Amino acid sequence: MVRRRIRTAVAIVLLALMLFPVYWMLNISLSPSGGALPDSFFPTHPSLDGYATAIRDQGANLVTSLIVAFGTVLVTLVIAAPAAYALAQFRFRWINWALLTILICQMIPGIVIANALYTLFESMGLLNSIPGLIIANTTNAIPFGVLIMRSFMLSIPSSIVEAARVDGAGLVRAFVSIVVPISRNSLITVGLFAFLFAWSDFLFALTMSTKGTITPVTLGIFTYLGAHVSNWNAVMASAMLASIPAIILLVIAQRYIAAGATGGSVK
Incomplete structure (x- = not known):
């Protein structure tokens, strides 16, 4: 005691x-x-004067960050979930090499990726655009999501999917109807971290937004400091408002994070 x-x-x-x-x-x-x-x-x-100023000056930036973050979540889950299932259930000789490649992608410094994407996006017309920021943020989220979901999907018995195939379901239908519901915890975990990656991103926002037409809240707060160093209540109010979505999602999804990060079981 x-x-x-x-x-x-x-x-x-x-x-x-x-x-x-x-x-x-x-x-x-x-x-x-x-x-x-x-x-x-x-x-x-x-x-509440600081919050009134922050909402007036940073409201549009908060909306931009929300769009980019949820877009990153959507793209990450659509790509990472089937990739993780393939790496978990299919038996090919190149699986280990694919996992090694994903790990190497995780170790590449963000500034290197940002510089490479800047050159590519400039030729593709994706600079200063929300799709460009979404694609840039998925370069961090997708490798992480594949590794997390693969560790969970390794515990899914192949007999469940085979039974669905016997009943007439195709590969896509079996994956959507069987694998995705079972993997709910890992999907929520990956989705939450993908949201946090995009929501807190500063490097890609600074590199890919050269004209100031698309400004996520992290970049907005950075530029806000120079003009409001004598009005710190508005700066801190902006930071508090930027913290609210992450806090709400963490509180709601905390039990799914614990289950999704440690693996799962199938009844």
Whole structure:
């Protein structure tokens, strides 16, 4: 009992330390003075002026980031799910080489990929466009998604799919009707991480948005700092608003993340 209480106390202290920057950011966003330091440790006279300014200036950027993030999730799942199933269930000699290639893709620095994509996108007319940002973000999400979903789909008995094939289902129908529902946890896990990859992306946004016509919220906050260094409540309010979608998705999908990351079982 004593050890459990000690562990609980230590966990609470560590959690408080990790969440303190978030609280400090919230405190400054509610400060009416707009300074870099809050008026008091607790916001005794909170003001929403910073949030009003942030919504006015960054609202369009938040919508752009949402479109890019959900587009990244869609493209990632459409490509990574069948690829992961093929690598998990089919027995070919080149499977190990394919997995090695995916791992190598994960190890390539993002700046290298960004520079290569910039040259390619310029010739294809995808610079300063939402499809271009979606494709760029999937270069991180798809290899990760394939590896995560493959580890889950290895546990799916081939007899289930074979039974569906005997009943007259084609390969696509068996995959959509049998494999996808069973792999729900891993799909949600990959989708959430793909969303977070795209939502927090700054490198691709900075490289692929050269004219300022398409501005995700990360790039918007970066450019916001130069013009609002004397109005920190608006800057911190923008950061708080940018944190809300990720927090909501993490809270909703946390149990699926745990199940999807550790594999699954088939009843």
